[in-house]
Amino acid sequence: MKWDEFFVTGEPMIYGAMVSIVVASLAILIGLTYFKKWGYLWREWLTTVDHKRIGIMYIISALLMLFRGGVDALLMRAQLAMPENGLLDGQHYNEIFTTHGVIMILFMAMPFIIGLMNVVVPLQIGARDVAFPRLNAVSFWLFFAGAMLFNISFVIGGSPDAGWTAYFPLASLEFSPTVGNNYYSIAIQIAGIGTLMTGVNFIATILKMRAKGMTLMKMPMFTWSVLITCVIILFAFPVLTVALALMMFDRLFGSQFFTMANGGMDMLWANLFWVWGHPEVYIVILPAFGIYSEIISTFSRKNLYGYKSMVWSMVVISLLSFLVWAHHFYTMGHGVMVNGVFSVTTMAIAIPTGVKIFNWLFTMQKGRIEFTTPMLYSLAFIPIFTIGGVTGVMLAMASADYQYHNTMFLVAHFHYVLIPGTVFAVIAGFYYWFPKLFGFRLDERQGKRAFWWIIISFNVTFFPLFFLGLKGMTRRMYTYSESTGFGPLNLLASIGSVGLAIGFILLVYNIYWSFRYAPRDTTGDPWNARTLEWSTHSPVPEYNFAIEPTVKGLDPFWESKKGGHQLYEGKIEEIHMPNNSGQPFILGIIFFFFGFFMVFSWWVPAIIAGIGVVVMLAVRSFERDHGRHIPVKEILETEARLGGEQA
Amino acid sequence: MKKLFPVKHVMGYLFSLILSIVALSVVFFDLSVAAGMSILLVSAVIQMGVQLILFMHIGEDGSKKALYTNIAYALFVGLVTVFGTLFTMIWGYQ
Numbered sequence: 001m002k003w004d005e006f007f008v009t010g011e012p013m014i015y016g017a018m019v020s021i022v023v024a025s026l027a028i029l030i031g032l033t034y035f036k037k038w039g040y041l042w043r044e045w046l047t048t049v050d051h052k053r054i055g056i057m058y059i060i061s062a063l064l065m066l067f068r069g070g071v072d073a074l075l076m077r078a079q080l081a082m083p084e085n086g087l088l089d090g091q092h093y094n095e096i097f098t099t100h101g102v103i104m105i106l107f108m109a110m111p112f113i114i115g116l117m118n119v120v121v122p123l124q125i126g127a128r129d130v131a132f133p134r135l136n137a138v139s140f141w142l143f144f145a146g147a148m149l150f151n152i153s154f155v156i157g158g159s160p161d162a163g164w165t166a167y168f169p170l171a172s173l174e175f176s177p178t179v180g181n182n183y184y185s186i187a188i189q190i191a192g193i194g195t196l197m198t199g200v201n202f203i204a205t206i207l208k209m210r211a212k213g214m215t216l217m218k219m220p221m222f223t224w225s226v227l228i229t230c231v232i233i234l235f236a237f238p239v240l241t242v243a244l245a246l247m248m249f250d251r252l253f254g255s256q257f258f259t260m261a262n263g264g265m266d267m268l269w270a271n272l273f274w275v276w277g278h279p280e281v282y283i284v285i286l287p288a289f290g291i292y293s294e295i296i297s298t299f300s301r302k303n304l305y306g307y308k309s310m311v312w313s314m315v316v317i318s319l320l321s322f323l324v325w326a327h328h329f330y331t332m333g334h335g336v337m338v339n340g341v342f343s344v345t346t347m348a349i350a351i352p353t354g355v356k357i358f359n360w361l362f363t364m365q366k367g368r369i370e371f372t373t374p375m376l377y378s379l380a381f382i383p384i385f386t387i388g389g390v391t392g393v394m395l396a397m398a399s400a401d402y403q404y405h406n407t408m409f410l411v412a413h414f415h416y417v418l419i420p421g422t423v424f425a426v427i428a429g430f431y432y433w434f435p436k437l438f439g440f441r442l443d444e445r446q447g448k449r450a451f452w453w454i455i456i457s458f459n460v461t462f463f464p465l466f467f468l469g470l471k472g473m474t475r476r477m478y479t480y481s482e483s484t485g486f487g488p489l490n491l492l493a494s495i496g497s498v499g500l501a502i503g504f505i506l507l508v509y510n511i512y513w514s515f516r517y518a519p520r521d522t523t524g525d526p527w528n529a530r531t532l533e534w535s536t537h538s539p540v541p542e543y544n545f546a547i548e549p550t551v552k553g554l555d556p557f558w559e560s561k562k563g564g565h566q567l568y569e570g571k572i573e574e575i576h577m578p579n580n581s582g583q584p585f586i587l588g589i590i591f592f593f594f595g596f597f598m599v600f601s602w603w604v605p606a607i608i609a610g611i612g613v614v615v616m617l618a619v620r621s622f623e624r625d626h627g628r629h630i631p632v633k634e635i636l637e638t639e640a641r642l643g644g645e646q647a
Numbered sequence: 648m649k650k651l652f653p654v655k656h657v658m659g660y661l662f663s664l665i666l667s668i669v670a671l672s673v674v675f676f677d678l679s680v681a682a683g684m685s686i687l688l689v690s691a692v693i694q695m696g697v698q699l700i701l702f703m704h705i706g707e708d709g710s711k712k713a714l715y716t717n718i719a720y721a722l723f724v725g726l727v728t729v730f731g732t733l734f735t736m737i738w739g740y741q
């Protein structure tokens with residue numbers, strides 16, 4: 001490593017980015033000092049173990065990463081808007097599509113989903129926090145350390161450039177000698193540890209901390225989807241952990257797992273990557289199904305159609321998700337038998353997914369549908385996702401896939417699955433649960449305007465890519481000649497991407513506007529909803545429920561509003577809550593530096609940071625922290641301030 | 648004091664270290680492929696037992712149904728990953 005290679009040089013855009021990073025960091029530091037907010041930041045946020053605040057931090061990080069990944073996308077679309085465009089060179093384009101993919105999947109979709117899980121699941125099951133609140137904070141700070149480590153790669157050392165899949169042999173030391181793919185193997189590993197702990201934490205929470213009377217088959221559908229997602233996380237992420245560790249050994253220590261010589265097997269990386277990678281798709285999409293189920297049921301004023309079949313289809317999807325990975329590399333050259341088997345399993349996934357689509361449609365049938373912003377996203381999801389699903393079945397046919405493989409058709413397909421399947425869902429969930437966290441709704445008129453911008457522009461951006469793919473345009477091409485005829489459709493797609501950007505700006509503006517001007521909601525139940533989280537105050541007090549609720553059936557809050565049983569029986573007692581701690585934040589910082597030193601193979605500092613991690617674990621092991629108790633008087637005061645007796 | 652000492656964890660830690668050394672010895676003593684693989688396989692199975700019993704406290708919980716569901720799911724994913732990989736990468740490869 002030469003020092004003149006430490007910072008990325010020679011690109012005006014990168015210099016611009018460096019300047020803006022420095023300016024933004026200075027602005028934050030000065031702002032915090034000027035407004036005397038350091039103590040507030042430390043006490044209320046950096047050390048918090050409250051699931052709601054951790055959820056909010058996840059969602060803010062996800063929105064920031066959406067911006068970063070979105071800028072990457074706009075740069076790619078700008079480059080492809082015209083034939084033989086010279087905006088980006090090949091290397092720069094490679095780095096941008098790589099970081100776009102990694103960031104959107106691992107640092108935008110995942111934390112957005114996990115953020116909503118954090119906010120909603122304990123409230124939905126009537127719990128006061130997750131099972132292991134401190135571990136939850138560790139999860140967040142490890143994710144954040146990984147995300148930041150990955151993001152600095154574009155100014156320090158250079159970004160990874162072998163695609164988000166980082167296939168070998170391209171990603172090996174021989175063909176990618178810069179530190180870019182070291183960042184890939186280490187930053188994702190650190191964030192992945194956090195994700196695994198989230199999986200453990202939420203399984204324990206959902207299995208052990210449900211309200212009295214809430215059996216498994218009386219859980220809200222979002223909680224069910226999170227449970228199944230966490231099971232997939234628990235079983236799929238270890239494969240990624242091992243694959244990334246082997247990649248790190250290959251790149252840092254000269255082992256030969258994925259090389260083409262000395263007994264290594266380059267395609268084994270692709271194999272292991274997709275053993276994790278395909279379940280990962282369901283990790284980001286199943287919670288989305290849960291979100292849509294809640295929203296569609298609420299705004300149709302009906303209970304969910306086919307509850308049991310919804311649960312079973314998710315269980316079947318979770319099992320099938322482990323049986324389809326080889327469809328990502330049909331063209332590798334294995335035999336007819338392998339491709340045949342994986343074609344069949346892949347097409348089989350369409351069955352449980354179809355069951356869910358019909359269940360949502362039947363839920364709406366004869367319902368009194370209310371067209372709120374979250375409901376609009378849910379309604380748009382159904383047809384758009386179905387286009388993504390049907391093109392997925394086209395790709396699932398191995399023999400036909402030889403035509404589509406790695407073309408823009410594939411790019412269009414997975415954007416048609418992941419954007420309605422995940423992005424629309426988290427936006428819908430964000431609109432839906434926002435009033436629970438902050439005590440007011442985001443403005444509906446502005447929300448709908450942003451919705452129409454996003455929906456229309458999404459189709460303008462990605463529908464032309466189906467045709468470009470069928471015409472033979474491959475993915476990851478950084479330029480094309482005019483004679484290919486790809487120009488007009490690419491220009492159309494690029495225009496669409498500008499519309500998408502406008503849509504997201506409107507969405508962010510709506511958040512700002514609503515913070516200042518939206519009327520406050522005092523009921524705690526602005527949508528006339530059905531599940532437990534709406535039965536407590538908005539914003540939710542730190543202990544969630546003054547009295548632990550008792551549940552008799554599905555949609556307990558709805559039933560109690562319709563004159564059923566009392567949710568809250570008994571009197572207020574003092575509440576045991578966990579203490580805040582700075583340790584998770586410090587651990588995250590140490591992990592960040594550990595990763596950074598590993599990326600550059602600076603062994604002595606890396607070993608020191610590694611010892612730091614072990615010391616932090618030891619400190620935690622010998623710590624005695626029994627939490628604190630909130631006295632009855634304080635609870636009564638809080639309850640009175642937030643709007644009197646509970647329903 | 649006896650109750651406070653985490654016997655199981657310390658035992659598990661020692662067993663894990665010993666099993667790792669045994670696995671490493673396969674490389675250092677230059678064993679034949681068959682002998683090496685059988686040593687690795689046996690120590691892997693024991694390692695799995697150590698992890699499940701001493702660290703994960705399997706069977707200490709009353710609920711047998713959750714336990715069996717969990718093990719069945721884990722076995723399913725583990726076997727699919729191992730044999731599926733062999734199937735795609737070696738047996739089914741032309």
